[in-house]
Amino acid sequence: MEETENFVSLLPQPKRYQPPSPVKGLSEISASTNNARHGSMLPPPQYGLKRPASNRMANNGSPEKRSSSEAVPEPQPKRKTLMERAGEPYKQTQAAPRSNTAVSNSVAFAAARAPSSSSYSSLSRSTSSASRITSNSSFSQSVGSGIRPPASSLARPKTSLAKNRNAQAATRPATSLDNRDPPKEEVKSKRMFPMNLLSHSPQKNVSVTKRGARAISPSRSPFKSRDSSLAKAMQTLRLSSRPSKHELVSLPLAMPKTPSQSPSRIPRATPTKSPDKLMHNAPRFTPPERHKFEPSPFPASPYSPNKSRKKQYLTIDSNLESWDPEEQYGNMERMYQDVCSHYKEAMEDNTSFRETTNFYKQAAAKLEEDKALLTENIISLKAEVETSRYRVSSIEREKLEVKRTAEEELDEVRRSFRIEMESVKQSHRDEVERMKSDHREEVRDVRRRFEEELESERIQRIQALSQASTATAMEKQKQELELDAKDREIQSVRNEVERINAGLEREQSLNDQLRQNLAGAGNTQAAMESARQALQAKIDYLESDNKSQSEAYAAMERKMTEAIAHATECMEKLRKEETLRRKLHNQVQELKGNIRVFCRVRPSHPSSDNEDNARIAFPDVDESKQIEVRGPEETSSLGKVTTKKYDFEFDRVFDTASHNGIIFEEISQLIQSALDGFNVCIFAYGQTGSGKTFTMSSEDGMIPRALRQIYSTSKELESRGWTYSMEGSFIEVYNEEIRDLLGEEGRSEKAATKKHDIHHDTVRCETTITNVTTLNLDSQDQVEGILEQAMARRSVAATSSNERSSRSHSVFILKLQGRNSITGEQSKGTLNLVDLAGSERLNNSKVEGARLKETQNINKSLSCLGDVIGALGQQSGGFNPRSSVNVNGGGESHIPYRNSKLTYLLQYSLSGNSKTLMFVMVAPEKKHLQETITSLKFAEKVGNTKIGVAKRSK
Numbered sequence: 038m039e040e041t042e043n044f045v046s047l048l049p050q051p052k053r054y055q056p057p058s059p060v061k062g063l064s065e066i067s068a069s070t071n072n073a074r075h076g077s078m079l080p081p082p083q084y085g086l087k088r089p090a091s092n093r094m095a096n097n098g099s100p101e102k103r104s105s106s107e108a109v110p111e112p113q114p115k116r117k118t119l120m121e122r123a124g125e126p127y128k129q130t131q132a133a134p135r136s137n138t139a140v141s142n143s144v145a146f147a148a149a150r151a152p153s154s155s156s157y158s159s160l161s162r163s164t165s166s167a168s169r170i171t172s173n174s175s176f177s178q179s180v181g182s183g184i185r186p187p188a189s190s191l192a193r194p195k196t197s198l199a200k201n202r203n204a205q206a207a208t209r210p211a212t213s214l215d216n217r218d219p220p221k222e223e224v225k226s227k228r229m230f231p232m233n234l235l236s237h238s239p240q241k242n243v244s245v246t247k248r249g250a251r252a253i254s255p256s257r258s259p260f261k262s263r264d265s266s267l268a269k270a271m272q273t274l275r276l277s278s279r280p281s282k283h284e285l286v287s288l289p290l291a292m293p294k295t296p297s298q299s300p301s302r303i304p305r306a307t308p309t310k311s312p313d314k315l316m317h318n319a320p321r322f323t324p325p326e327r328h329k330f331e332p333s334p335f336p337a338s339p340y341s342p343n344k345s346r347k348k349q350y351l352t353i354d355s356n357l358e359s360w361d362p363e364e365q366y367g368n369m370e371r372m373y374q375d376v377c378s379h380y381k382e383a384m385e386d387n388t389s390f391r392e393t394t395n396f397y398k399q400a401a402a403k404l405e406e407d408k409a410l411l412t413e414n415i416i417s418l419k420a421e422v423e424t425s426r427y428r429v430s431s432i433e434r435e436k437l438e439v440k441r442t443a444e445e446e447l448d449e450v451r452r453s454f455r456i457e458m459e460s461v462k463q464s465h466r467d468e469v470e471r472m473k474s475d476h477r478e479e480v481r482d483v484r485r486r487f488e489e490e491l492e493s494e495r496i497q498r499i500q501a502l503s504q505a506s507t508a509t510a511m512e513k514q515k516q517e518l519e520l521d522a523k524d525r526e527i528q529s530v531r532n533e534v535e536r537i538n539a540g541l542e543r544e545q546s547l548n549d550q551l552r553q554n555l556a557g558a559g560n561t562q563a564a565m566e567s568a569r570q571a572l573q574a575k576i577d578y579l580e581s582d583n584k585s586q587s588e589a590y591a592a593m594e595r596k597m598t599e600a601i602a603h604a605t606e607c608m609e610k611l612r613k614e615e616t617l618r619r620k621l622h623n624q625v626q627e628l629k630g631n632i633r634v635f636c637r638v639r640p641s642h643p644s645s646d647n648e649d650n651a652r653i654a655f656p657d658v659d660e661s662k663q664i665e666v667r668g669p670e671e672t673s674s675l676g677k678v679t680t681k682k683y684d685f686e687f688d689r690v691f692d693t694a695s696h697n698g699i700i701f702e703e704i705s706q707l708i709q710s711a712l713d714g715f716n717v718c719i720f721a722y723g724q725t726g727s728g729k730t731f732t733m734s735s736e737d738g739m740i741p742r743a744l745r746q747i748y749s750t751s752k753e754l755e756s757r758g759w760t761y762s763m764e765g766s767f768i769e770v771y772n773e774e775i776r777d778l779l780g781e782e783g784r785s786e787k788a789a790t791k792k793h794d795i796h797h798d799t800v801r802c803e804t805t806i807t808n809v810t811t812l813n814l815d816s817q818d819q820v821e822g823i824l825e826q827a828m829a830r831r832s833v834a835a836t837s838s839n840e841r842s843s844r845s846h847s848v849f850i851l852k853l854q855g856r857n858s859i860t861g862e863q864s865k866g867t868l869n870l871v872d873l874a875g876s877e878r879l880n881n882s883k884v885e886g887a888r889l890k891e892t893q894n895i896n897k898s899l900s901c902l903g904d905v906i907g908a909l910g911q912q913s914g915g916f917n918p919r920s921s922v923n924v925n926g927g928g929e930s931h932i933p934y935r936n937s938k939l940t941y942l943l944q945y946s947l948s949g950n951s952k953t954l955m956f957v958m959v960a961p962e963k964k965h966l967q968e969t970i971t972s973l974k975f976a977e978k979v980g981n982t983k984i985g986v987a988k989r990s991k
């Protein structure tokens with residue numbers, strides 16, 4: 038019994054376990070580390086939780102062995118391990134310490150959640166603690182003071198325990214037990230890291246279960262078996278020695294009464310709090326079924342207390358004969374081994390729990406540091422808050438003070454400002470009053486000065502006006518004198534003209550006289566011929582009378598010679614008269630002007646009403662040089678209808694009754710000038726439908742009449758030694774291109790593609806057009822055919838004003854070259870008869886497409902014609918027809934001939950080398966009134982143009 042008692046005393050004495058209160062900090066947990074058994078109570082949150090297989094493998098080193106031994110099912114539902122929970126986001130509202138690390142976090146979290154997360158552990162602890170309360174108390178009561186047994190007792194061989202128990206009673210140092218060498222593999226498999234221990238402690242129970250020697254559940258505690266074995270051993274051991282009463286009584290007390298009170302494999306400290314309290318704080322948890330009580334691993338013995346527990350107690354009355362010592366010894370031996378192995382495991386657990394404890398200590402220390410740090414921070418923050426509050430309050434006070442002061446100052450400033458404003462206003466009013474008075478004074482001064490200046494200016498103006506009026510009067514007088522001089526000059530010129538006309542008439546009469554003389558001479562010659570014949574008869578008669586016949590013949594011969602000499606004298610006189618005529622004719626033409634304008638008013642169409650005609654009058658009936666046109670009616674703002682009167686004066690105005698014959702008489706002298714070797718240009722200008730073509734190209738128009746005159750005159754001149762060659766060509770300028778109206782154009786494509794260029798011979802002042810058909814006009818009959826052909830080919834189209842409106846400018850060019858075989862004189866003149874296309878306003882014509890282009894080109898070329906004439910009119914100095922740049926006073930002016938084909942073609946006809954006549958054609962209809970006025974204004978401008986003196990071409 039003593040050995041037994043000693044042996045039991047050698048067992049590690051469980052220390053009382055103080056489970057950490059859920060509400061207590063880890064410091065308290067660390068404080069409980071003095072308890073040697075506290076390590077076994079640690080990892081509270083992980084009890085009963087299933088550990089992941091990977092963790093098991095990593096931590097235990099022999100996962101297969103463990104898992105195969107896990108016969109006991111894991112509790113359901115699965116609970117997360119501390120490691121898993123450490124990985125979850127922290128949901129507690131409680132702030133973690135600032136210096137938390139991952140480990141400390143997990144620890145703190147575990148500590149914070151201890152009440153809730155350690156339900157099973159709490160339950161387990163509470164249950165086991167309850168068991169321990171009983172077992173420990175009973176155990177301590179039974180085994181004594183709990184002094185650790187000597188290590189030698191654990192190392193003692195089986196036989197020593199059985200045979201020499203006293204020798205084993207020697208107390209063994211506790212360290213020797215730790216140093217005892219367990220089987221390496223076993224130690225290896227059981228050694229764990231502290232953190233793993235935290236989460237895998239329940240599996241230790243499993244491993245114990247695997248060994249089959251010890252139960253892990255509270256309902257199946259190895260202590261139960263152990264205690265039962267001990268009791269058996271006690272019964273066996275006490276066969277030889279009588280147990281004390283106390284021992285006999287106390288042994289049964291060490292046995293667990295219920296499975297729930299069975300101690301765990303590791304003796305646990307008794308919790309200071311009742312399990313109910315812990316259960317109250319922790320969630321309810323039902324232990325899994327595997328924790329149910331299992332039978333003792335020890336072989337069933339016929340003396341097993343399970344069969345008849347009460348009979349197993351050793352009493353005085355026990356039948357000790359029934360005990361088999363050998364069997365009891367074997368049981369004791371097995372029990373001893375079991376206790377040793379159990380103790381060894383307990384020590385290992387203790388070591389691991391120590392490590393865990395150390396870890397917790399460190400974590401707790403760290404947390405304590407963090408806590409201290411936080412506390413310091415909190416204190417410093419509180420101090421800062423207090424300081425800030427104090428400052429805020431002081432600032433508030435200062436602010437109020439400043440605000441009060443500012444309000445006072447503001448009031449003061451306002452008051453002073455009002456006073457100042459009042460004073461400024463007053464001073465301003467005074468200043469305004471003063472300025473007003475000054476201003477009035479200044480205004481009076483200015484007005485006075487202005488009136489004085491005005492008066493002086495008025496006087497000066499009056500003086501200037503009187504001077505100007507005097508100068509004007511003088512100028513007027515001078516002008517009147519000049520006008521008188523001009524009138525006298527005109528009168529003298531007129532007298533001269535009359536004188537010349539008289540001389541011309543005289544010459545003509547002389548010419549007639551000479552012709553009569555010539556005719557007389559012819560008659561005389563005939564008479565003389567008859568006389569000669571008579572004389573010849575006489576000669577014949579007198580031959581018989583030779584002498585008388587010779588004398589008669591000599592007389593007759595003398596008379597004949599005299600007659601021939603007289604005739605020669607007459608012819609010479611006639612030639613001189615012709616030259617004089619030409620000279621006088623040219624002088625007359627020059628006096629009439631090298632550019633003259635005739636106006637012709639077309640009669641209204643028979644179908645039109647008189648109401649449609651404009652009011653056109655011809656004031657001077659005698660001279661027929663004026664035309665008066667009443668403009669369109671204009672209604673004033675007062676409703677009064679007025680018409681504007683336009684007066685125009687031209688070289689000759691032909692009314693509606695004038696026919697082409699009368700008109701040609703006026704231009705016949707110009708045709709003679711062409712025969713005399715001058716360039717003559719006659720062109721018809723006017724709006725479309727005004728009668729241009731009718732005047733120029735109709736059957737009795739100017740062109741056929743001119744040709745007829747030229748033919749007849751040339752015939753007459755033949756008797757005076759003149760022979761003329763005439764070349765005629767007929768072209769049109771259509772859309773700024775030259776077309777040959779007498780050529781093959783229009784008949785073949787080849788001819789149509791011919792290019793016609795204008796060339797000017799600046800030396801001879803001749804104009805030629807390339808590739809243009811030129812016809813020798815030998816007979817008058819040719820003229821009719823030429824005109825027919827030209828008119829047929831001319832571009833015409835119907836317009837709003839004319840059914841056959843000419844859409845081109847037609848030019849009939851007649852080149853006259855004469856030579857006097859008697860005198861050897863030569864002449865070269867050109868007659869250009871131009872039928873211009875009608876000017877037309879685009880707004881009125883309403884033409885489109887090709888017609889529009891035609892109209893635009895027509896208007897453009899007519900505008901260019903006006904520009905050329907305008908530029909020529911500005912030429913006051915000498916004119917050089919060979920240059921397009923002529924001197925105008927002190928400078929040079931450019932004559933824009935090249936701006937259009939028409940003006941370039943008529944360059945020499947429009948210049949001073951030509952005698953130019955323009956017909957301005959007028960349509961009488963009201964609807965053409967505006968265009969009529971425009972045309973008349975243009976013609977007036979042309980008529981006022983003075984171009985140089987024409988020279989004969991040689």
Ligand SMILES: Nc1ncnc2c1ncn2[C@@H]1O[C@H](COP(=O)(O)OP(=O)(O)OP(=O)(O)O)[C@@H](O)[C@H]1O
Binds near residue numbers: 639730
């Ligand atoms: N003096 C006139 N007496 C009688 N009829 C005239 C006279 N002048 C023109 N006409 C007639 O007026 C019409 C238009 O004349 P004409 O074709 O000559 O005009 P235009 O000025 O040549 O027109 P455009 O050149 O624009 O085609 C013609 O039918 C013509 O017979």
